[in-house]
Amino acid sequence: MGNVKELKKNTNHFGELTERMHNFREKLLNAKPRVCVERAKLTTESYREHADKPMILRRALCLENILKNMSIFIEPETLIAGNQASSNRSAPIFPEYAMDWVIDELDEFEKRDGDIFYITEESKKTLREIAPFWHHKTLKDRGLAGMPAESKLFYDLGIIKAEGNITSGDAHLAVNYEKVLKLGLINYRERTEKKLKELDLTDYRNLNKSYFYRAILIVLDAVAAFAKRYSDLASESAERESDSSRKAELLEMSRILNKVPYYPAESFKEALQSLWMIHLILQIESNGHSLSYGRMDQYLYPFYKRDLEFGKITEAAATELLTNLWLKTFTINKIRSWSHTRFSAGSPLYQNVTVGGQTVDKKDAVNPLSYLILKSVAQTKLPQPNLTVRYHRGLSDDFMKECIEVVRLGFGMPAFNSDEAIIPSFIEKGVTEEDAYNYSAIGCVEVAVPGKWGYRCTGMSFLNFPKSLLIALNNGVDPESGTKLCEGVGHFRNMTSFDEVMKAWDKIIREFTRHSVIIDNCADTAIEEVTADVLCSALTDDCIERGLNLKEGGAVYDFISDLQVGIANLGDSLASIKKCVFEDKKFTPEQLWNALTNNFQGEEGKRIQDILINDAPKYGNDEDYVDLLLRKAYDIYIDEISKYKNTRFGRGPIGGVYYAGTSSISANVPQGAGTLATPDGRKAGEPLAEGCSPSHGMDQNGPTAVFKSVSKLPTHEITGGVLLNQKVTPQILSKEENRQKLILLIRTFFNRLEGFHVQYNVVSKDTLIDAQNHPEEYRDLIVRVAGYSAFFNVLSKQTQDDIIERTEQAL
Known part of the structure; x- marks a missing residue:
């Protein structure tokens, strides 16, 4: 219970939610996550009716049908209107992305080990x-x-995981909210009408633009x-409302919704x-997460x-509005297939909010609203939004x-991203200085220029490094399936030097990287053909100007990355092979290989495992x-991935190329489950290390040493x-001197070591174990899973165990 008590004690620093927002929060936390079939029905209805239309028009008419006919409601506590599904915390089904797993798992949603969803028999009947x-x-x-057979092998064997790319929308971006608020959608309509009128349709190339x-x-x-x-619903509700204060709120809500987002906002x-409203509709249009x-x-x-300045609002009223927005943000939910869920444990939506950083003229960008956002997120204490400080x-x-x-x-927030590393990295890759200084966090730790970047700045396929x-x-x-994937350079049993190991790694990782790009291209081509997002494209520069949606190359920038899983396991495995086999000769390559294939069983296997560790x-x-x-090993991958282009290369955007990324979310758990024993001493089936963090318990020299190791990566x-995930206990941060130490430590990591990112779980191992044994006492316990937070109780036991075993750092 220590973490819960500490959480309650610290809340006073930021104040408490207003009574109405507290009540709203309680309702949301007590709401069962259900499966909503409304969108699935309306989508199917629209696709049937408009089967003869070009796909982009089908997509637009589908969204129109959904927005026209879906259930809407206004909660009695809210000051902001808009719902994603027929009830809060319910997850819509998006049939145009995938239906096979939905039907296969209908009777399993409530039986899951984590991320449980409830569904009625009537809804099951509708979906069938x-x-x-x-x-x-x-x-x-x-x-x-579309996947070539030789590349699909990697997908089927789980070596390259890309399921989310072909069962979900893209997202992983932030649209140009600033422009929408200033100009309203009427400006977008006027610009679009002008571009349409100017088209010469005798040129067939302009038909798709039209x-x-x-x-x-x-x-x-x-x-x-x-x-x-x-607006109409609020007005009608006001007529029935007996409370004069609430009646006035509903009438004001009606007025506002009759104006925005079509016209510019003025307050x-x-x-x-x-x-x-825009953020919500983007979630309804596509089930792509990491929409920030x-x-x-x-x-x-x-x-x-x-x-x-004009006395139209107080700080308290603004804080309540922000907490209201965070509660509405938490109402968004997404159901994934079970295999995909294990890569995104905790049903995260990764809706990131960025504060701080610098202005485009290189001055400190922190302002009073930066503080207010911190305060409001602290009061709300939810996994959403995902808060990042630049x-x-x-x-x-x-x-x-x-x-x-x-x-x-x-509750795992805020995460810290560093301008000192990210801005130069962007500029090196061709992003203008002005845009680089205006970047924001997207989803977990990925970064992009809001309103100017294409989909999936990070989030393409996952490549299992240890496997x-x-x-x-x-x-x-x-070695698990016996499938021949490509030509190697020989078997480890016959290798006589560590150089041969590195040559084998070089050959294989380059070939696997090539297949990951092929799989990415198949996914992107399919998305372009089947599920283009109209609103998201319209609100991203320069899609309207170019007449191209995002998948066709409409964005100003389009850099993407795959995700590499098990970074630490790779490094530790190579070090163990080099030192224990080829330098100290404590066992032969054949002995090590036999130990790996036998999962370190028996006296000899245990002896070898102990030496490796x-x-x-x-x-x-x-x-x-x-x-x-x-x-050195990672550089080989980076050298190879930098050779390839995405499907938008040469079609308009700056970039169109790849870079590396370690934001592996919770993929370390399922990818570890499908990986045999590794030369670092890890047993078969155990989770891999997450992100760029060290393997559990292997970092024994304190947080400074961790920072120094991470800084040697080609950031x-x-x-x-x-x-980078780190964990400390609440007791450590209860002391002012330790809080100061943590600030100095973060400053050193970013200023001197060019660190990219760090985030903290502040919870003791004892608390997590107790929460696992007595979940009913820890409803509000939130933990940092990877680049996002989630309620501990909704996670699978395997993911909970992975978090429990993370190293607790001292300061």
């Missing part, structure tokens, strides 16, 4: 009735059909009509309603400042102290021996995110 229509028509069908522009006009009108539905409250708010403290501050050398101690006070609350190493040592054959340097302890080996080339 519409499923035949989608046979061979979904994104997943198209994506899998469809795109017509689709935008349909969607913009649908958004306005959707807001009008809520803080109007801006928040406009922001939420961008630099909210920058684009909302002018509205807040003006309202304060750190830079000029960030004040006062703001850092406030950030640490939020960290103390123990790749085992295949390299096995002459290109997967105890007698070789481990990543995370500032030992060049292993850290530089890992860098500027891992622009997709260098995700």
Whole structure:
């Protein structure tokens, strides 16, 4: 119970939720996550009716049908209107992306080990009735059909995991919310009409542009009509309302929704309603997660400042509105297949909010709204939104102290991303200086320029590094299935030097990287053909100007990354092989290989495992021996991935290329489950190390040593995110001197070591074990899983165990 008590004690620093927001929060936490079939029915209905239309128009008409006919409601506590599904915390089904897993798992949703969803028999019947229509028509069908057999082998064996890319929408971006708030959708309509009118349709190349522009006009009108539905509902609710205060609120809500987001926002409250309506509809349009708010403290501050100056709002009222927005953000939910769920444990939506950083003229960007966002997120204490602070050398101690006070609350926020590493990395890759200084966090730790970046700045396929190493040592054959994947350089049993090991790794990882790009291309091509997002494209520069949606190359920038899983295991494995086999000769390559294939069973296996764990340097302890080996191995992957282009290359955007990324979310658990024993001493089936964090218990020299090890990675080339999780106990941060130490430690990591990212779990191992045994006493316990937070109780036991075993650092 220690973490819960500590959480309650620290809350006073930021104050408490207002009574109405507290009640709203309680309702949401007590709401069962259900499966909603409304969107599935309306989508199927629209696709049937408009089967003859070009796909982009089908997508627009589908969204129009959903927004026109879905259930809407206004909660009695809320000041902001808009719902994603027929009830809060319910997850819609998106049949155009995939239906096979939905039907296969209908009777299993409530029986899951984690991320449970409830579904009625009537809803099951509805889904089974519409499923035949989608046979061979979904994104997943198209994506899998497009994969060459030799590449699909990697997908089927779980070496390269890309399921989320062909069963979900893309997202992983922030649209240009600042422009929407300032200009309103009417501006987008006027620009689109002008571009459509200018098209010369005798040039066949302009036909697709005309469809795109017509689709935008349909969607913009649908958004306005959707807001009008809520305006009318608020007005009707006001007529029935007996409480004069609530009646006035509903009438004001009706007025605002009759205006935004179609027209520009003119007040803080109007801006928040406009922001939420757009963010919500983007979630309804596509089930792509990591749809983020961008630099909210920058684009909302002018509205807040003006309202304060004219006495239209108080700090308390603005705080309540922000907490209301966070509660609405938490209402969004997403159901994934069980295999995909294990890569995203805790049903995360990764809706990131970024504060701090620098202005485009290189000044400290922190303003009063930055503090207010910290305060409101602290009061709400939910897994959503995912709060990120942009750190830079000029960030004040006062703001850092406030950030640490939020960290103390123990719900894994905020994460810190560093301007000192990220901005130069962007500029090196061709991003203009002005745009680089305006980047925001997207989803977990990935970064992009809001409103100008294409999909999946991070989040393409997952590549299992330790499994790749085992295949390299096995002459290109997967040792678990016996499948020959490619030609190797020989078997480990016959190798006589560590150089041969590195040659094997070099050959295999380059070949596997090539196949990961092929799989990515198949997914992206299928998405472009089958599930283009009209509204999301319209609100991203320069799609309207170019007449291209995001998958066709409409964004200003389009850099992406795959995700590499098991970084630490790779480094530790290579160090163990080099030292224990080829230098100290404590056992032969054949003895080690036999121990791996036997999962370290028997006396001999246990002896070898102990040597691997105890007698070789481990990543995370500032030992060049292993850290530089890992860098050398990682550099090979980076060299290879940099050769490839995505499907938008040469079609308009700056970039169109790849870089590396370690934001592996919870993939370390399922990918570990499918990986045999590894040369670092890890047994078969155990989780891999997550992100770029050290393996559990292997980092024994304190947090400074961890930072130094991480800093030796080629950070500027891992622009997709260098995700570092750390864990400390609440007792440590209860002391002022330790909080100051933590601030100094973070400053050193970012200022001197060019660290990219760090985030903290503030919870003791004893608390987590107790929560596992007595979940009913820990309903509000939130933990940092990877680049996101989740309620501990909704996680599978395997993921809970992985978090429990993380190293507790001292300061």
